Amino acid sequence: MIWIILISFIAYTAIVAWVSWYKTRKTDLSSSDGYFLGGRSLTGIVIAGSLVLTNLSTEQMVGLNGQAFGESMVVMAWEVTSPIALIFMAFIFLPRYLKAGISTIPDFLEQRYDLRTRQIVSILFLLGYAVAYLPTVLYSGALVLDSIFSLSSIGGISQFSTVMLVALAIGIIGCCYVIFGGLRACAISDTINGIGLIIGGFMIPFLALFALGGGSLVEGVDKLLHANPAKLNAIGNHDSSVPWTVLLTGLLFNNLFYWCTNQAIIQRTLGAKNLAEGQKGVLFAGFFKIFGAFFLVLPGIIAYLMYDGGLKNSDMAYPALVTEVLPLALSGFLAAVLFGAILSSFNGALNSSITLFTLDIYRPLFKPEAEERELVKVGRIFAGFLAAVAVVVAPFIIFAPSGLYYYLQEMFGFYNIPIIAMVVVGFFSKHVPASAPKITILVHIAVYALSKFFLGNVNFLYVLSVLFPLNVFVMVLVGKLRPRAVAYELYDSKKVDLKPWKHAKVFSVFILVSMIGVYAFFSPIGVARGSGDYSSMSFVFMLATLVLIGGVFWFWRNTAMKQKKLEQHNEKATPSLKQSSI
Secondary structure, three states: OHHHHHHHHHHHHHHHHHHHHHHHOOOOOOOHHHHHOHHHOEOHHHHHHHHHHHHOOHHHHHHHHHHHHHOOHHHHHHHHOHHHHHHHHHHHHHHHHHHHOOOOHHHHHHHHOOHHHHHHHHHHHHHHHHHHHHHHHHHHHHHHHHHHHOHHHHHOOOHHHHHHHHHHHHHHHHHHHHHHHHHHHHHHHHHHHHHHHHHHHHHHHHHHHHHHOOOOHHHHHHHHHHOOHHHHOOOOOOOOOOOHHHOOOHHHHHHHHHHHOOHHHHHHHHOEOOHHHHHHHHHHHHHHHHHOHHHHOHHHHHHHHHOOOOOOOHHHHHHHHHHHHOOHHHHHHHHHHHHHHHHHHHHHHHHHHHHHHHHHHHHHHHOOOOOHHHHHHHHHHHHHHHHHHHHHHHHHHHHOOOOHHHHHHHHHHHOHHHHHHHHHHHHHOOOOOOHHHHHHHHHHHHHHHHHHHHOOOOOHHHHHHHHHHHHHHHHHHHHHHOOOOOOOOOOOOOOOOOOOOOOHHHHHHHHHHHHHHHHHHOOOOOOOOOOOHHHHHHHHHHHHHHHHHHHHHHHHHHHHHHHHHHHHHHHHHHHHHHHHHO
16 A cells, blocks of 8 residues: 555656756756746746745644644644735835845845845854754654655664655755756746645645544534634633734744745745736735645644544644545655655755855855856755755754754744844835944844843743844944945846736735634634633734734835835936026
């Protein structure tokens, strides 16, 4: 029976690889734009699929469902609130990125501040990817594939050896995509796997409800809704892992970094064909994220009801559910989809890492006169080196203490908030000098480290809620005390058409309404009735705050548009005045 799973797995994976090659065979990979940014030719659908797949991986599918098993639907906040940050990306960040024609976030930071700031941030990104993210993706992916194919049992080898071999296979295939296909091949494979993930992902809760109801979907839904309504409550109190008070503060700041400045994620958007296609991709991904909770969180709740909370390790909730409810013929397909998700996250981080190294470290520091072909060659060599390091490190995570992954994610707080602060202040201030981001990084690291010693039991999202305003304040203060001599003006590269998508605003409103609807559904005024009046009040307050933020955003956009029209009018009027004076 294992051969049926293996054959379907290989067949699906091979089809994805062939289509990715076929679609990219005419892309010019000899230039840095062609290799690192897909020739700036990515369309909205491709960007959306790539964004979603780069974001999703086994640590999310297993981890979030495991957290839901042990807690409740409150953990869906990581998914369902992401569209707010993606809307900010579509309207504020992306137009400026595409206007400047940047290849990396540090590239923009050099334009705005100086080369040293660019290199510092590039090194921070590379350390985060190499030491934590890439090995963790390989490790978690190897564990999931081992559970599906029973590799350790069949081969009679240790878990360490299994992780090493599977990590090596993922690393080699990932390198083939990145080295020989560049960003465009990664993005297309992500899109195809995205379709498979949607089908496979939503199939699991559907089949699980049948199993929960003893073969009846109606009975399964009835048990889900009435057996334990508190598990369906997504409005977390102060003791939960995601309190409602941080949804629009610390969690929003974290999401802004992830979706608006994290190189591994936004590199797909930097390769957009034009602003309209980029906005489509970002907003389509935001709409998808709203409903990701139905296969990233809800299966954990169903598993809790099926096993009566009896699993010793909550992280086994999703694998156990998949093994029990999925027909054998489809096991290979789901394994291939999960493999695609693993590969996508690995490829995304690897591609971003080599882009950062080649364009931000190698060229400016070692060979400023390097030609395009040489940059691509160096990027390919670095990709192989970085993948090899990740493969070697991955199996040693077995010997790390439990919870290391979450600890490492929390440690990312050492650099994520300063980066989003640098970008935001860079956009909206013309006089903050190059010294400001360097001072801010030092202040942030010191304060964040102190919070670990003296506020160790405080949810780190509360800490981020305070640190983002603090970072911005420090940068603005430095700008007031020692402003830069020449006011900064955003460079217009004219590389792509900056005409926005005409339906972007309407679609954004639709996304926000849908997001509020999902939260209302999983709240005490929806299916979680009887969970307490406090949560009802929390939901109403959260809704009012979201409306307020939307109003402020709308006011800011209208004011900015009026100012832009006024400036354009003045520019047109100036020549006429000069001619009349002559």
